Amino acid sequence: MQTEKVEEEDDAPEEYVALCDFTASGSEQLSFITGDKLLVHNKSSADWWWAELQGVIGYVPASYLRLDGAEEGDDASLEDPWQDDEYFGSYGTLRLHLEMLSDRSRTETYRQVIVSNSASLRDKVVMDLGCGTGIISMFCAQLAKPSMVYAVEASSMAEHTRQLVKQNGCEEVVTVLQGRAEELELPEQVDILVSEWMGNCLLFEFMVESVLLARDRWLRDGGVMWPSSAALALVPCQADSYYTETMAFWERPYGLDFTPLQPLAQQEFFTKPKFSHLIDPEDCLCAPCDVICLNMYTVQVRDLEVSNGLLYYKRPQFLSVYLLILMEHSFISQEMTGEFQFCVEKPGIFHGFTAWFTVQFESLEMGGATVELNTGPNSDPTHWKQTLFMLDRPIQVYAGDSIHGNIVLRRNPVWRRHMTVALHWTINSNTDDSQAGTKSFPMWR
Numbered sequence: 001m002q003t004e005k006v007e008e009e010d011d012a013p014e015e016y017v018a019l020c021d022f023t024a025s026g027s028e029q030l031s032f033i034t035g036d037k038l039l040v041h042n043k044s045s046a047d048w049w050w051a052e053l054q055g056v057i058g059y060v061p062a063s064y065l066r067l068d069g070a071e072e073g074d075d076a077s078l079e080d081p082w083q084d085d086e087y088f089g090s091y092g093t094l095r096l097h098l099e100m101l102s103d104r105s106r107t108e109t110y111r112q113v114i115v116s117n118s119a120s121l122r123d124k125v126v127m128d129l130g131c132g133t134g135i136i137s138m139f140c141a142q143l144a145k146p147s148m149v150y151a152v153e154a155s156s157m158a159e160h161t162r163q164l165v166k167q168n169g170c171e172e173v174v175t176v177l178q179g180r181a182e183e184l185e186l187p188e189q190v191d192i193l194v195s196e197w198m199g200n201c202l203l204f205e206f207m208v209e210s211v212l213l214a215r216d217r218w219l220r221d222g223g224v225m226w227p228s229s230a231a232l233a234l235v236p237c238q239a240d241s242y243y244t245e246t247m248a249f250w251e252r253p254y255g256l257d258f259t260p261l262q263p264l265a266q267q268e269f270f271t272k273p274k275f276s277h278l279i280d281p282e283d284c285l286c287a288p289c290d291v292i293c294l295n296m297y298t299v300q301v302r303d304l305e306v307s308n309g310l311l312y313y314k315r316p317q318f319l320s321v322y323l324l325i326l327m328e329h330s331f332i333s334q335e336m337t338g339e340f341q342f343c344v345e346k347p348g349i350f351h352g353f354t355a356w357f358t359v360q361f362e363s364l365e366m367g368g369a370t371v372e373l374n375t376g377p378n379s380d381p382t383h384w385k386q387t388l389f390m391l392d393r394p395i396q397v398y399a400g401d402s403i404h405g406n407i408v409l410r411r412n413p414v415w416r417r418h419m420t421v422a423l424h425w426t427i428n429s430n431t432d433d434s435q436a437g438t439k440s441f442p443m444w445r
C-alpha cells in the first residue's frame with residue numbers, strides 16, 4: 001500500500017465509523033474493517049472520500065461509512081455492497097435454478113465435459129463452486145468416479161441439494177457444504193475446480209471473484225479450472241426491429257405525431273444494455289471478435305478492477321492534463337479493456353453492438369479435445385442469449401467501412417456485482433466523413 005502519509009490538514013476532519021470491511025483494489029484506496037474509525041478530510045465526490053486511518057490516507061467508499069455517533073437507522077447506505085441477501089435470496093428459490101436447468105445447451109455442455117474426462121476424473125477431488133441444485137456434482141458422481149466432490153452452495157438451496165444428492169444415491173461421493181466458497185473451510189485441496197459462474201456480458205454479478213479467491217485458496221498446484229478460459233465477443237449490428245418498436249413507434253401512432261417523446265424513449269430504452277437479446281446472424285454487420293479474454297489460471301481479482309489512479313488522487317497541480325490522461329490510461333487493467341477493428345461486410349444500419357461470451361474447458365488428458373460453450377448467435381440458444389448496446393442514433397454504413405475502437409468494463413467500486421460498459425468507436429468510410437462516438441452503459445448501477 002503506497003498511500004501517502006498525512007501532511008497538510010484540510011477543514012476539521014469528521015470522524016466516521018466503518019459499517020463493513022473494505023479491501024482496497026488500488027494503491028490509491030484505503031482498506032479498513034468494520035468498526036474502524038476513519039477521519040474524513042475531503043468529500044471529493046459523492047462516492048469516494050479522502051480519509052485517514054491510523055495516519056495512513058487514501059480513498060474510501062462513502063457508502064461504507066456512517067458519521068460516528070449517528071443512529072443505525074439514520075443512514076440508508078447500510079446496504080451490503082455485494083447485496084448478498086438479495087443475491088443469495090434469489091438463488092434460494094427454484095425460479096433461477098429452473099431457468100438454468102432448462103438451458104439444455106449450458107447443462108449438456110457441463111455433462112459433456114464430465115463424460116469426455118470421466119477416466120481422468122477417477123480418484124480426483126473436485127469442488128463444484130456454486131453448485132445450486134447439485135447437477136454438476138451429480139454428473140460427476142454418476143458419470144465418473146472421483147474420490148470426493150465438494151458441492152459448495154451459499155444459498156438456502158443447499159439443504160434441498162443434500163436431499164437430491166441422497167435421493168440420487170450420490171451421498172458416498174458428494175458432500176454438500178453450505179456457505180460462501182471463499183469463506184468455507186475444506187478438509188483438503190482440490191484437483192479440479194468446476195463452476196458455472198458466468199453472467200450477462202460474461203462478468204455481471206462478478207461471481208467470478210469468488211471463483212478466483214477459491215482457486216487461490218483451494219486449487220492444488222497443477223489443478224484444473226473448468227472453465228479454463230473465457231472470452232467476451234463483440235460485433236457491430238443492426239437491431240431494426242428493436243429500434244422500430246421502441247423509437248420509430250412514436251413517429252405516427254394512430255396518425256398522431258408523438259415524436260416529442262423520442263428523447264424520453266432514447267433515455268428509457270437505450271441507456272442500459274438490453275439483456276436476453278436474440279440477435280439474428282443476418283444482423284451482424286461483420287464477423288465478431290473476442291475483445292476480452294480471461295485465462296482462469298492467471299487472472300487476478302485486481303485485474304477485474306479498472307482503477308484510474310489519478311481520478312482518486314488529488315491532481316498534483318504541476319501535471320499537465322495531457323500527462324494526466326496518458327497516466328490515467330496506464331491504470332486501466334488490460335483484462336478489462338479490449339480493442340476492436342471491424343470491416344463492414346455489407347451495407348446496413350449500425351444500430352449498436354451485440355456482446356456474448358464463450359468459455360472453454362480444457363481436457364484432463366494431454367492433447368485431449370477442448371469443450372466449448374458458445375452463447376453466440378451461431379450456436380444453440382442459451383438462457384443468457386446475447387446483450388445489445390444501442391447507440392443513441394443509428395448510422396448508415398457501407399461495405400468496406402471500418403469501425404474501430406475499444407470497450408472498457410469498469411467494475412463499480414461500491415456495488416461490487418455491477419459494472420459499466422464503455423464503448424468508444426470511430427467509423428472510417430469511403431463514402432461519408434469519418435464519425436466517432438462513445439457511450440457508457442451501466443449494468444445496472
Ligand SMILES: NC(=[NH2+])NCCC[C@H]1O[C@@H](n2cnc3c(N)ncnc32)[C@H](O)[C@@H]1O
Nearest residue numbers: 091130132153154155180181196197198210
Ligand atoms: N452463472 C450464474 N450467474 N449463476 C449460476 C450459479 C449461481 C449459484 O452459485 C451460488 N453462488 C454464487 N456465489 C457463490 C459463492 N461465493 N459461494 C457459494 N455459492 C455461490 C448461488 O447461490 C447460485 O446457486
